[in-house]
Amino acid sequence: MPQILSADQKADFVKRGFSRRGFHRIATLLATGGVLPFYNEQALAQRAIGRAMPPDAVKIDSNENPMGPCAEAAEAIHAIVPKGGRYLSEEGARMAETLAEQEGLNAGYVQPFAGSSDPLHHSVVAFCGKDHPYVVADPGYEAGARAAQFIGAPVINVPLAKFSFTHDVKAMAAAHPSAGLIYLCNPNNPTGTLTSKQDIEWLVNNKPAGSVVLIDEAYLHFSHAEKSSYLVAADKDVIILRTFSKIYGMAGLRAGAALGRPDLLRKLSQYRSTGFVPITAMAGATASLKSKTAVPERRKIVADIREETFGFLTKHNIEFIPSQANMFMMNVKRSGRDFHDAMAREKVYIGRIWPVWPNWVRVTVGTREEMAKFQEACLKCYNA
């Protein structure tokens, strides 16, 4: 085994019951730069398509934001470019301080990252193991489960609650007595459904001792739901993930953050090779946080287009799940895969399919023009 692991870290791996295979894989990986395979929306969407899209494609497959960075962020990014020859680590610290202040958290409770995939994957490496499974809703965002499989930790899929499609927190808490992470995405990707504050609180207060609840708030700003950062302020066993890839429109710029007790954040980061974050992304993220208009304006734009699309689906008797995010699921009443491919032939690229619901597809809310093309192609393919 490479000598990069300290005695404490080796003991930590052994305690979590890692198989030799998982152990060596992780050790080798860390020795070669500490980067986990990048299973994010883009990579998962690309796998579903399997080839390049034509330049005039309608791209509503990976929950991106066609609006891009807000004006304040774009200006801050331009302004920092001439300073790009310096490392300027204070840019990451400034973003973390700004976010901590807005969330009512003490310094040291927010850590900046280049997106939220990195802290998601590293949470899995830090807290899961052979005897400490990863618990996730089904259908749910797959990236953490892929990371768990990669390190040899079991994945327990817990079906979403019937009818409400929210997280079944009782079943998740009961899934395993020594769960490593219980992952709760709010609103959930792919359904866009919100789990209530009461249910989240219940989970945090009734989870197995030693487990960490990982709350992914990637899509939270699209809804009016309360943030869960008060649980972090109360020093609970909770880590929250935030990203600037969604409402803030900075997916390609790479900014995110983890919110948690300093001891949890230290543990999360212990196997990272570097904590460095790009200064353009951090400058844009800080400016986005300070913008008074970005979130409310964008939330309204997305909600208006989403509700118009729901009006269209209702009119044509197409079943869908009401969503609070920039995506929704619809029932195409036949193989979702076939529908997806038929839409792609119309140059409309919708999201992937979750095996547990093979007749449902996920669609990202695009611009009004994009959704007009979606509607046209949808009628053609749904009735085919």
Ligand SMILES: Cc1ncc(COP(=O)(O)O)c(C=O)c1O
């Ligand atoms: C639920 C959820 N979490 C995390 C991410 C990771 O996004 P990023 O690494 O761009 O912050 C995504 C991406 O779509 C997501 O859907």
